[in-house]
Amino acid sequence: MLAVEVEQLKKYYGDVHALDGVDLSIPLGGVYGLLGPNGAGKTTLVRILATLLKPTHGRARILGVDVTEDPGAIRRRIGLAGQSAAVDELLTGRENLEMVGRLYGFSRTEALRRADEVLERIDLADAANRTVKTYSGGMRRRLDLAASLVGHPELLLLDEPTTGLDPRSRQDLWDLIEELVDEGTTLLLTTQYLEEADRLARQLVVVDHGKVISRGTPDELKAQLGGDVLELHLEDPGKIRVVLEQLEGLGSAPATIDEKTGLISLTVGEDTGAVVEALRRLDRERVQLRDLSLRKPTLDDVFLTLTGHTAQTDEPEPTGRKARRRARSGDRS
Numbered sequence: 475m476l477a478v479e480v481e482q483l484k485k486y487y488g489d490v491h492a493l494d495g496v497d498l499s500i501p502l503g504g505v506y507g508l509l510g511p512n513g514a515g516k517t518t519l520v521r522i523l524a525t526l527l528k529p530t531h532g533r534a535r536i537l538g539v540d541v542t543e544d545p546g547a548i549r550r551r552i553g554l555a556g557q558s559a560a561v562d563e564l565l566t567g568r569e570n571l572e573m574v575g576r577l578y579g580f581s582r583t584e585a586l587r588r589a590d591e592v593l594e595r596i597d598l599a600d601a602a603n604r605t606v607k608t609y610s611g612g613m614r615r616r617l618d619l620a621a622s623l624v625g626h627p628e629l630l631l632l633d634e635p636t637t638g639l640d641p642r643s644r645q646d647l648w649d650l651i652e653e654l655v656d657e658g659t660t661l662l663l664t665t666q667y668l669e670e671a672d673r674l675a676r677q678l679v680v681v682d683h684g685k686v687i688s689r690g691t692p693d694e695l696k697a698q699l700g701g702d703v704l705e706l707h708l709e710d711p712g713k714i715r716v717v718l719e720q721l722e723g724l725g726s727a728p729a730t731i732d733e734k735t736g737l738i739s740l741t742v743g744e745d746t747g748a749v750v751e752a753l754r755r756l757d758r759e760r761v762q763l764r765d766l767s768l769r770k771p772t773l774d775d776v777f778l779t780l781t782g783h784t785a786q787t788d789e790p791e792p793t794g795r796k797a798r799r800r801a802r803s804g805d806r807s
């Protein structure tokens with residue numbers, strides 16, 4: 475049995491193709507990562523899998539059950555934690571979890587027992603009797619996750635669980651996710667953080683504009699880029715254009731430039747000759763380097779190469795303020 479089986483799933487909102495023919499199979503156990511920028515379709519997919527939204531077309535089976543056949547049975551076996559904490563501000567942490575337990579149909583005693591067990595495990599026992607409005611952002615997110623654990627789900631759907639969290643709370647959540655995996659829970663986690671996908675997910679699908687654009691292990695995705703990345707920091711940023719011209723044709727993809735820092739990256743693969751040739755050409759043009767390094771590709775490089783824009787951008791187009799863009803010689807004046 476698979477945890478999730480999705481075939482040609484589509485969800486249209488009028489002209490907007492939120493999902494445009496997605497296929498997925500997620501085995502039981504481990505973390506499966508769904509990586510994509512804002513608007514890629516991640517939440518839409520998660521909500522369909524959680525039986526909260528009906529697909530326009532296609533099929534989805536959760537733990538062997540079709541989402542349209544028996545949504546109730548699915549809901550009892552999965553947990554969902556979303557981006558926005560779905561907890562009641564005016565209740566205490568414990569009361570919130572007790573309520574969730576009652577919704578699952580547990581007796582009051584059983585609901586309280588589970589509430590306390592989950593509070594303990596996500597480190598909120600000390601704050602159990604405080605109203606949620608006194609909780610920090612990180613605590614609310616943990617409580618939301620706790621609510622999804624009350625029913626002891628076989629499959630946990632986490633929709634951008636760490637977006638907006640400070641590094642410390644993010645780390646805590648990652649640790650908890652790893653504990654859950656060790657206990658045998660299957661997790662589907664959406665994220666726009668490449669570092670998070672890299673750290674947690676055994677398998678990844680990359681989505682953009684409602685379509686799967688790549689899939690594999692984090693290492694496989696990085697290997698698609700083929701080997702090392704040469705990074706160059708110029709002494710004189712005015713030379714960027716000359717450098718891009720000189721690098722043309724070298725490496726396995728066009729050089730990219732980070733507009734904020736002026737860092738030029740060239741994927742050279744296993745071809746160390748390309749490194750030597752690049753340096754020879756720059757020397758000939760009397761380009762001075764402040765810094766030079768050769769590093770392994772990151773998922774960020776993968777994403778940029780696949781889509782032309784970074785995953786963590788507010789705008790879907792590569793022209794955004796924060797977006798790095800693929801540099802072609804000639805498009806800087």
Ligand SMILES: Nc1ncnc2c1ncn2[C@@H]1O[C@H](COP(=O)(O)OP(=O)(O)O)[C@@H](O)[C@H]1O
Pocket residue numbers: 487490491492510511512513514515516517518519
């Ligand atoms: N209820 C809706 N009505 C119309 N468009 C929607 C609705 N929900 C989502 N969309 C659109 O569908 C696309 C995918 O959205 P979403 O699944 O929320 O992406 P993500 O979670 O990856 O940011 C976006 O273009 C979004 O604007």
Ligand SMILES: [Mg+2]
Pocket residue numbers: 516517518557633634
């Ligand atoms: Mg979303």
